[in-house]
Amino acid sequence: MLKFSGPNWFSRPQSRKKSKPHHRPSVTFWDQQPQGQQPPAPQKTSRKKKSCLRPVEQVLQQQVSWSSGDSSQPSSSGEESIFSRQNSIRQSASSYGSSASRRPPPPRRPARRVMTETEKDEALNLQVEFEWVLHEEVHSVLKQLHAILVECAHRFPVPLYGNEGKKQDKFVLTAAPEQLKCVVTLTGDSITHADIKFKVQRQQQQTQRTTITQDYPWKIQQVQDAANHLQQAINHIDNVDSSYNFKTSDEVLHVLGNILGALQRGRTSLVLPRKKPIDELMKSRNMKALSPNLPEDLAISFYIQSHKLIFVAYQLTNFQGTMKFDSCQAECSVPWLNEVLVLFTVALQLCQQLKDKISVFSQYKDFTVGSRSASALSY
Secondary structure, rough: OOOOOOOOOOOOOOOOOOOOOOOOOOOOHHOOOOOOOOOOOOOOOOOOOOOOHHHHOOOOOHHHHHOOOOOOOOOOOOOOOOOHHHHHHHHHHHHHHHOOOOOOOOOOOOOOOOOHHHHHHHHHHHHHHHHHHHHHHHHHHHHHHHHHHHHHHHHOOOOOOOOOOOOOEEEEEOOOOEEEEEEEEOOEEEEEEEEEEEEEEEEEEEEEEEEEEOOOOOOOOOHHHHHHHHHHHHHHHHHHOOOOOOOOOOHHHHHHHHHHHHHHHHHHHHHHOOOOOOOHHOHHHHHHHHEEOOOOEEEEEEEOOOOOOEEEEEEEEEEEEEEEEEEEEEEEEEEHHHHHHHHHHHHHHHHHHHHHHHHHHHHHHHHHHHHHHHHHHHH
16 A cells, blocks of 8 residues: 655645746857857846847837838837737828829730741731632632623623624413403513503403504613623623732722622612502603503503513502502513523622632731731730
């Protein structure tokens, strides 16, 4: 059995004597001492002296205050730490409060895009291809266009680009049930003969008859207008010398724009006819060429729409003081008109494709020139 000497440790606490504190000797490195002087012997420090951390804190306070532009020295009391919130706000106010200490931010420079070797090679290849299109493909397409338009001109029944014209076609136009019947002979752009008969609605049993003779043919202006616009398109191509080298895309676009404009006007004159008002139609020269003349409340009209020849008979009626008109229509297909419209459409598509290609190349050419200059500046 163990016996403990002295008072019971667990029964009552005993005060223990504090041992003497261990003194830490101050260390000074040998390279910090002046030459020829022995380092001093270590001295014992007392607990009553101030901690060595206090001067470091003061030095930090001085550095922070000097960097912020404050000339006042920190207090030796050290009651307020440099890391407190109030001190940070005061330092920020002193550093950014005055306009003299602020500097405007430097201007941003635009980012320069540096082209890679692959992009340079691609731009160079596109430039070579664009020049080939200007010098070779443009003339090839113009040659194809010329052949198509000459073939279209030969389909017209009027004298056009070496075509003699004066082609005659005979058509029968009827509207059931026996409301209207017309037998016409189309020679060129005129109706040289026609036998016309149609029923008048105010008197269903009455049939009106009239004729068109060769002495006074019925002129269809749409055919001549389309032929004139086609001739203009051919002339624009003939004005370009086959050995001429286009230098810019603007020259090609100007020529193609003129050709496209003439072709579009020629096709539109056949597809979308201009319908005359009834008053203008009754006073036209063609109405006076009928034999016998029609009554004042009757009128007829011939026009072309797309590939069809259309004949319309009009009858005016006075209903409670308001003039109205009723119409009866008959139509037939004209073979040469169908062929002409097909050739017009093919020529328009070919010309538009070349124009789009030149436009895309010209835009990319401008882009690559700008990129090359930017890359040269960046290098």
